[in-house]
Amino acid sequence: MSAAFTSIHAGPTPPVPARPSVAGRTMLATVALAVVFGLAGRVVELRPLELVRDIGNVGVFLRGYLHPSFGNVGEYAWQCVVTVCIALWGTVLALMVSVPLGLLGARNLSPHPLVYFIARRLMDVLRAVNEFVFALMFVTAVGLGPFAGMLALGIHTGGVLGKLLSETIESVDPGQVEGVAAVGAGRLHVIAFGVVPQVLPNFLSYVLLRLESDIRSASVIGMVGGGGIGFYLWDTIRSFKDGEAATVILLIVAMVMCIDVVSARVRRAAI
């Protein structure tokens, strides 16, 4: 069996071209990374020894949280429902923002480079401005409450999903799009048949991911008056009602876990 290969495997090694050396670049990269992380560590005041020495203080702080008080649990649970509703409608608003922006901001679909540029920059702004800042802004317009929170989440998430959508559209197989355009179909038909089937599974997955993360965001957006469980989280921690705060945190954890389970099921069913 192997005897047949001996004439190839055995014998003198042929002259092999020298392997290009990357040692210098590797060294340089290592030093550069060490400098960057060293300086960044100084900036964030890394003090691991203090953490080890004074870890007991955390225990003292947490002691109050060991005894959750369930007096107001009904109200807190209702606020969790409000939080989920904020995230659900926030996602609807995000879709209304992201689909047009994502289509116009995809290089291969945009009708004009200027439109592309404007759509891209607009999405940058929506992503760069934190949902808390948007919440403060909308509170001045529609007052304190869940509606302001939903608007803030939807606008910010619209920017995020729009960017993800346009990147997904830019990576579609152009041949399949060409196959639709070649029959003389109009631009909207080309999108509906050539692009949508290709991007839908990925986009749905992104939407679910953002819905999960929006529920986490919605659970704190109440801090700035955006409605939902966040207000109680903020209020109970600030007024040292440790038992109440513990209940709120437990409910938030339970809510996020439930949502993860549900969205995993939806993902499996839909994608």
Place this chain on the structure above:
Amino acid sequence: MVADRSPAVTLDAVAKVFPGKAAPALADLCATIEPGQFVAVIGKSGAGKTTLLRCLSRAVPVTSGTIRFDRTDLAKLRGAALRAHRARVGMIYQQFNLVRRLAVIDNVLIGRLARLRGWARWAALAHRFDAKQRAIAFRCLDHVGLLDRVWQRTDTLSGGEQQRVAIAKILAQEPTVVLADEPVASLDLSNGRLVMQTLRRVASAVGITVVATLHHVDHARNYADRILGLKAGRLVFDGPASQLTDAALFEIFGEFLTEPGRSEGERLGELAAS
């Protein structure tokens, strides 16, 4: 189909030079293709077959000369007129270019998109077609013998089947000219033969003009009315298969038969053909 007998496609001194390349990809190409002709374009890799087809499909503009479909100058088409032109020209691609995640029926219905009017165009955005359009699609699929695959997702079909779905899509589109760029190059021999037979049969049945690039000389011989031989961007052969002699093949392919690195099967195939 074609009432007047004006040529289907006219090439007048067509040249194409790609920027940064000294040698032209196409030079001084003149040809008149009559309605209903099945024309095969043969030549070595890099001879300009694909460039010619891309010029015909307006994927790239010509550098000089004119291409006319019927009497329409290709270079002058814009916007709605360009879409109307595309509706009259069917495309068959080497990689099929069907929407892989859609069902077979949807890919055939895509062929109908440019023909929809009024409300039906809006309904189509939601992939909704009325019974009449669906009936046309069923009949087109039946014609290529794939009606049993109608509800399957397109990417579950074999390559040969997908190319026949592409032919059904062309039938639904009702073009006057079909441009086929290496329609069987990514198929095995028997599937390639089946696709070529199907294409030839539907072309004859409805009287469409076909221009196909083919790198297998025997496909060109067996299915084409007329063969155009390209060498280094120039037309060196133009005639029926019966005139494609050994000398003509040598003129087109030059040192082809002694070219190293080609598979034995391909070489034998070419020898058998010549």
